[in-house]
Amino acid sequence: NAGVTQTPKFQVLKTGQSMTLQCAQDMNHEYMSWYRQDPGMGLRLIHYSVGAGITDQGEVPNGYNVSRSTTEDFPLRLLSAAPSQTSVYFCASSKGQGRIAASRTQYFGPGTRLLVL
Amino acid sequence: AQTVTQSQPEMSVQEAETVTLSCTYDTSESDYYLFWYKQPPSRQMILVIRQEAYKQQNATENRFSVNFQKAAKSFSLKISDSQLGDAAMYFCAYANYGGSQGNLIFGKGTKLSVKP
Numbered sequence: 417n418a419g420v421t422q423t424p425k426f427q428v429l430k431t432g433q434s435m436t437l438q439c440a441q442d443m444n445h446e447y448m449s450w451y452r453q454d455p456g457m458g459l460r461l462i463h464y465s466v467g468a469g470i471t472d473q474g475e476v477p478n479g480y481n482v483s484r485s486t487t488e489d490f491p492l493r494l495l496s497a498a499p500s501q502t503s504v505y506f507c508a509s510s511k512g513q514g515r516i517a518a519s520r521t522q523y524f525g526p527g528t529r530l531l532v533l
Numbered sequence: 534a535q536t537v538t539q540s541q542p543e544m545s546v547q548e549a550e551t552v553t554l555s556c557t558y559d560t561s562e563s564d565y566y567l568f569w570y571k572q573p574p575s576r577q578m579i580l581v582i583r584q585e586a587y588k589q590q591n592a593t594e595n596r597f598s599v600n601f602q603k604a605a606k607s608f609s610l611k612i613s614d615s616q617l618g619d620a621a622m623y624f625c626a627y628a629n630y631g632g633s634q635g636n637l638i639f640g641k642g643t644k645l646s647v648k649p
Contacts, residue, residue: 449636458537458624458639459578474636506578508637522637524578 418442422507422525429497429532437492437528439507445523447510448490452476452503453527459506465490497532504529535560537627539640546615547648553600554610554643556625565629567601567608568637572622581623584608612645620647 423438441448449464451474461474465484479501481493490509494501505528510520536559546552558567569581584592584601591599596616600609612619625640 451637451639456542456641458641459637460639461636464636504576508578521580521583527576 420507420509420523420525422505422528424528425526426529427531429494429530431497431499431532433497435494435497437494437505437507437530439490439492439525440488441490441507441509441523442488443509443511443523444487445509445511446487447512447520447522448484449474449508449522450480450482450490450492451506451508452501453506454503462492462505494530497530499532502530502532535562535565535627535629535638537625537638537640539625539643541643542641543644543646545646545648546612546619548615548617550615551611551613552615552645554612554623554625554645556608556610556640558606558608558625558627560606560627560629562629565627567599568626568628569597569599569608569610570624570626570639571619572624572642573618573620578624582610615647617647617649620645 420441446467450462451459453459460476462480463482465471468487471482507525508522510522538557565586567584571579571581582592582594582597596613598611622642624642626637
C-alpha cells in the first residue's frame with residue numbers, strides 16, 4: 417500500500433512551458449485534491465474531485481487544469497507555466513464524499529517542488 | 534468565506550516542556566471539523582489531531598491535546614513533554630460539512646523549534 421504518490425519530486429520549467437504533475441492513490445479514495453504551498457501562505461486549494469469524472473475549482477484554480485478519469489489518478493496540468501506558479505504542490509485524498517470526506521483523515525503525498533524561470 | 538488564523542509565526546519550547554499553539558477561525562456554520570497538521574522538514578503533511586465541532590469534549594492523542602472553544606472560535610494545540618521530533622511547521626485547518634465538503638482551509642502555520 418503506497419498511499420498517495422506524486423511525480424516528479426522536483427521540476428524546473430521555463431515560462432510558457434506546459435507540464436503535468438502526477439498524483440495517484442491506491443486506497444480507493446473517492447475524494448482527491450490539489451493544494452499549493454507558498455512561503456508564509458499555508459496551503460491553498462487549487463482543484464478537487466469527489467469521484468471519477470467529477471472535478472471542481474478551489475480557491476486558486478487559474479492556470480491549472482485537472483481531470484479524473486479513474487478513481488486512482490488525479491493529474492494536475494499547467495497549461496502555460498508562469499513564475500507565479502513556482503511553489504510546492506501537494507496532492508491529497510480521503511475516503512468518502514461530502515460530509516464523510518470532511519470528517520476523514522486526508523492523506524497527503526510527499527509534494528512536488530516546481531520552479532518556473 | 535471561512536478563514537483560519539494562526540497568530541504565532543514562530544514558537545520555541547524546551548525539550549520536555551509544554552507548549553501551546555494558537556488558532557482562531559471564522560465561520561457562520563455550526564457543524565464543521567478542525568484539524569492540526571504537522572509538516573516536518575521532509576515536507577510530508579501528517580495529521581496530528583482532529584476535532585468535531587459538535588463534540589464538546591476536547592480531542593487528545595497521546596501528548597497532543599486541543600482546547601476547543603466553539604463560542605470563541607478558538608482551537609489551540611497543546612504539546613506536552615515536547616520532544617526533538619516535534620520540531621516542525623504546524624498548520625491549523627478547517628473543513629465544512631456543507632458546500633465543498635472535504636476541502637481544507639489552512640492557516641499560515643506556526644514554526645515550532647524544540648531546544649535540547
